Amino acid sequence: QSALTQPASVSGPPGQSITISCTGTSSDVGAYNLVSWYQQHPGKAPKLIIYEGSKRPSGVSDRFSGSKSGNMASLTISGLQAEDEADYYCCSYAGSRSFWVFGGGTKVTVL
Amino acid sequence: EVQLVESGGGSVKPGGSLRLSCAASGFTFRNAWMSWVRQAPGKGLEWVGRIKSKIDDETTDYASPVKGRFTISRDDSKNTLYLQMNSLKTEDTAVYFCATDPDSSDKYSFDDWGQGTLVTVSS
Numbered sequence A: 001q002s003a004l005t006q007p008a009s010v011s012g013p014p015g016q017s018i019t020i021s022c023t024g025t026s027s028d029v030g031a032y033n034l035v036s037w038y039q040q041h042p043g044k045a046p047k048l049i050i051y052e053g054s055k056r057p058s059g060v061s062d063r064f065s066g067s068k069s070g071n072m073a074s075l076t077i078s079g080l081q082a083e084d085e086a087d088y089y090c091c092s093y094a095g096s097r098s099f100w101v102f103g104g105g106t107k108v109t110v111l
Numbered sequence B: 001e002v003q004l005v006e007s008g009g010g011s012v013k014p015g016g017s018l019r020l021s022c023a024a025s026g027f028t029f030r031n032a033w034m035s036w037v038r039q040a041p042g043k044g045l046e047w048v049g050r051i052k053s054k055i056d057d058e059t060t061d062y063a064s065p066v067k068g069r070f071t072i073s074r075d076d077s078k079n080t081l082y083l084q085m086n087s088l089k090t091e092d093t094a095v096y097f098c099a100t101d102p103d104s105s106d107k108y109s110f111d112d113w114g115q116g117t118l119v120t121v122s123s
Helices: none
Strands: A009-012 A018-023 A035-040 A047-050 A064-069 A072-077 A086-093 A100-102 A106-110 B003-007 B010-012 B018-025 B034-039 B045-051 B060-062 B070-075 B080-085 B094-100 B117-121
Touching: A009 A018, A018 A086, A018 A106, A035 A064, A035 A072, A047 A064, A072 A086, A100 B045, B003 B094, B018 B034, B018 B094, B018 B117, B034 B070, B034 B080, B045 B070, B045 B080, B060 B070, B080 B094
Parallel strands: A009 A106, B010 B117
Antiparallel strands: A018 A072, A035 A047, A035 A086, A064 A072, A086 A100, A086 A106, B003 B018, B018 B080, B034 B045, B034 B094, B045 B060, B070 B080, B094 B117
């Protein structure tokens, strides 16, 4: 069982917006502004798409946005496109005992 | 361009050992803290452990499931990271990725990843 809780799947038609939640605790997501999100296509390495909760690395589409409230972080994909079909993982710093914890992943399907 | 290339994966029986390598290029490896992250088949990502740079005493930290069984080391002269896995269990079956550690990143995130190497533990 993963430390952070994500929905197993989320889907939407092209052009729609979807939001993926990532629920942690006051020891990880709620304690630090160090949530990151990763996109992983089948058989590929994860790719960083959001860091520090809401910042986008250079080269990542502005259709991806992140936010955090309390113990929950969220990733929103706007204007859903076929290439967004992938697995998405959240990650948070959890202090000097657990260090880094991940969510179980959410499979995004473009209908 | 940062490149991380893992090798050394394969099949091993429970209780056996395996050493993974990760060859790094495109950045100053000796200054970087490095992590291992694994992904069991069809499952999510799990942080395994990390090693700090030589200047930070090459201190290591491990996740609870692997502490005492896995050892991370590095050879800066070869720009290579290692993961020595002993007393392997079936639940260690996973693709193992090396990645730049968040504490080496100005984004506090796993910026760069290798393509992964599969370890299968089965009798």
